Amino acid sequence: MTRIISTYGRLLATAMGQTLLLALYGLFFACIIGMIVGIMSVLRSRACRAFAAVFVNLIRGVPMIVLAYFIFFGVPYLWNTIMGVGGLTLTALQAGSICLALNCGAYMAEIIRAGIESVDVGQMEAARSLGLPYWRSMYRVVLPQAIRTMIPSIINQFIITLKDTSILSVIGFPELVNTAKNVVAATFMSFQTWAIVGAMYLIVILLLQRAAKVLERRLKYGS
Amino acid sequence: MDRNARSIIHVSHLKKSFKHLEVLKDISLDVREGEVVVIIGPSGSGKSTLLRCLNRLEESSGGEITIDGIDLTDKKTDINKVRERVGMVFQHFNLFNNMNVLRNLMLAPVDLKKQDKDTAREEALKMLARVGLSDKADAYPHQLSGGQKQRVAIARALCMRPDIMLFDEPTSALDPEMVGEVLEVMKHLAHVGMTMVVVTHEMGFAREVGDRVIFMDGGLILEEGTPEEIFLSPKNPRTRDFLNKVL
Secondary structure, three states: OHHHHHHHHHHHHHHHHHHHHHHHHHHHHHHHHHHHHHHHOOOOOHHHHHHHHHHHHHHHOOOHHHHHHHHHHHHHHHHHHHHOOOOOOOOHHHHHHHHHHHHHHHHHHHHHHHHHHHOOHHHHHHHHHOOOOHHHHHHHHHHHHHHHHHHHHHHHHHHHHHHHHHHHHHHOOOOHHHHHHHHHHHHOOHHHHHHHHHHHHHHHHHHHHHHHHHHHHHOOOOO | OOOOOOEEEEEEEEEEEEOOEEEEEEEEEEEEOOOEEEEEOOOOOOHHHHHHHOOOOOOOOEEEEEEOOEEOOOOOOOHHHHHOOEEEEOOOOOOOOOOOHHHHHHHHHHHOOOOOHHHHHHHHHHHHHHOOOHHHOOOOHHHOOHHHHHHHHHHHHHOOOOOEEEEEOOOOOOOHHHHHHHHHHHHHHHHOOOEEEEEOOOHHHHHHHOOEEEEEEOOEEEEEEOHHHHHHOOOOHHHHHHHHHHO
């Protein structure tokens, strides 16, 4: 085990960095997608709600590995067939980020929808009755309360997405699992390598949970 | 109240249906400036719906509502502008849970650029003093009793300097010992000439403070008159029946 760490430690640490980079890109765009689609699903407009429902159901209904293959291979293929040029190629990082953003975004949208719906309608009514427009009321009164209740679910989703980056080893992104496979191939030390990799994920996720707890405590009103 | 004051709320032939349920059938009503109108009636009679139509928290299905000459049923009316002048107090207080008391009071005046922050804070503190809660400026809603919450809610509405105040069963969710403190604030408000429409089950308040009492049942106004007329010699048998049950 110490030999793996001394020889491949650096490589694995870099791979962890790639995993985190991918997760960060994915989560960043997932938050934006989730916020937009989540809010769309509570709007009065039928078209908005229908779009949100189709998006969420579509993404949730497809395994992420299929989504990854589709975005990495399928989309450039389709593009180049139709446009007749060989122009579009996606790097594994780009395709992986899009894939994570869509997948996690769909789940985030559901979390955000549920969070908004968990805020008593009286809060919105009170804000509107004072003359605040809908979006101001949403921004100043409803969303801050919704986000507070959403935090545990969001953190949970973050953790799932962080772990899901490992699926993107299939499109050749040099994240932790992909790199570990190469280490095993070179050393035949599966037990040691996978134990180290598992421990690395565990440490990062425990740290994330710690940070989440602190954040949750910070957001308690009047404390 | 000045008997010759002009009408500030005008409702004629108002109808409101939820899907197939007709909640308001044909409501016509005028409220004069400075008048205190108390609406009583059994639950499900449409009292709250009527009140909520007056600031368009419910869209009417037919008829006409004007607030100080502004037509609420007109889609082009900027409802937010009207709402700035029509305060509302809810049964369940609906204080903004994510803000302390002071910020609850300051939110709308500052956000709608009615006042700058310092003026708004001064005004808010003045309002809190008026409802007897100066020491609660920094408290969060969950730290207050029901009666205190409702007094803050009234102060919050007053910070917008409304011309009209709507009260939707303001004491129904309160423990009995807290009803008095809220009614006291409302009485004071009536005495300084605020135009008020109050939906309530507090018959004592209706009698003492109301200029006019309206009895509603089944989506219709069945009887209206001075508190003496309604409470001492109700004409409609349904009114009599209702009053027998609640008094």
